[in-house]
Amino acid sequence: MSPKNSLKRANFPSAREEALQHDQDMPAAYKLAYTDQDFLLREELRGLRFHLELQKPEMTLQEHNVESTVVIFGSARFPSPDMADQMLAEAERSGDPAEIRRAKRDKRNSHHYEEARKLARLITEHSEQCPPDEQLYVVTGGGPGIMEAANRGAHEAGGKSIGLNIVLPHEQRPNGYITPEFCFRFHYFGIRKMHFMLRAKALIVCPGGFGTFDELFEALTLIQTGKSQRVPVILIGHEFWGKAINLEFLRDEGVISPEDVNMVTTVDTAEQAWQVIAEFYDLEGKPCRSC
Template identity: 75%
Template sequence: MTEKHRLHDANFPSAREEASPRETEYPPAYRLAFNDQDFLLREELRGLRFHLELQKPEMTLKEHGVDATIAIFGSARYLSPDQAKAASAAAEASGDPAVIRRAKRDERNSHYYDQARRLGQLVTEHSMNCAKPEQIYVVTGGGPGIMEAANRGAQDAGGPSIGLNIVLPHEQAPNPYISPEFCFRFHYFGIRKMHFMLRAKAVVVFPGGFGTFDELFEALTLIQTGKSRRVPVLLVGHEFWGKAINLEFLRDEGVISPEDVNMIKVVDNADSAWQEIIDFYDLSPGRAPSC
């Protein structure tokens, strides 16, 4: 039988086709460079690894048509109300005053978990009723606490969400509410933070520690310097942020411009944060297919 030739077959075999598992039978030097992990992890190839960490999520998100996100930041340490209540009961049983104080604090702060979950739900409900170009996806750092809550809210609404996890000395697993196809892991903080801002149409920041502040001030610096276009930067919780950040003091000391004070807005709940985003972009809160 005459061999059939297809017009659009590739002229060259793919790298995948030539990455033979039999390479392990030969000395390491014989392995194809792109199939040699020891080679790829050399110090001299750090720049290549930067590029790979940029490209893997970028290509995946583009393939799925993800163009717009809401970046939600906040503490990995905050518990859900159920977890906090159980921990408080256990603390009371211990009789240790210091343990009881910490448990009561965690129970008081657990409402932020609920608000982050609510925000994830609001954003995703909007997107589930929009045509593809208008869809907005929740993106978090992929870990526990506020991150888990926002991803969980998206799942509550029946939609996908994104998690950008990071390798840490104390191993951090991705929370179970991230969509599997959007569950990414990074070695480099800088590339991870770049991905947070590449598609962010708003940044919503719940109370948190050093990591949360790093993410917040990364966004503010990019906007202030014109490296990023202006997007809403919303801080949730007057009680926390009124003590944690004082932009008026920085303005009065002359280290930021007077208009920089207006780069952030403090709100007290998820509904207010979502309304700020709706107003900024003139989004329709209705359920028309095209929004």
């Protein structure tokens, strides 16, 4: 039977087929609506663009059976230990005291990069023993620093990881360790943050700046208000977080409930963070089906 007479042949041409046949030299008014970029980018269609940014990653992750994730947040500015060593050596050669101070600070903070890398490796090594529907996939914001470290750790463990990049005025390029089919790009911060939370079974928060705090407190608000299920929220670095936030003060001032203080757990190492996740889900007591 020839393809044109196949019982599976559709009665109507698909939108894709008609788009491929479309003459791009036609006037704008004549273009198919979904091939007319100027039309799709109109202010009035912002809601449609919200929907497209929600659906594109969602459909892709569903097709790959990605159901559970561990999200790792943290500063884009922390270098790897090797890079920090190079930066310090260059600063010392320059003789500039301010540059040397900055390089020593970055060298001190580079251990956060290494902890994020180790944690992602631990998560991925566990998941690589499990069938796809029981795996935990590492998710980051897709950029440099802590994000690169986490995607790198998953890559080095032989697994896949996800990057949710954002368009910024100072162009943020995706790091090279994200699994290519899971490397997404967003215009809208709100939709990106929704994707962080949709499949999150744990949130790991390394030291960071405004963006990290925004992501942390949005997650805490969703959990506190019951919009999201309770999941482990793990801060890495007692020294940093002890100075950066004071939940006990908020409790004592009556602006949060006493039990809200227990919404976060603070640890210092990747191994401790993984132990919190493993105990919360009893991963050691209940190995995956393939184990």
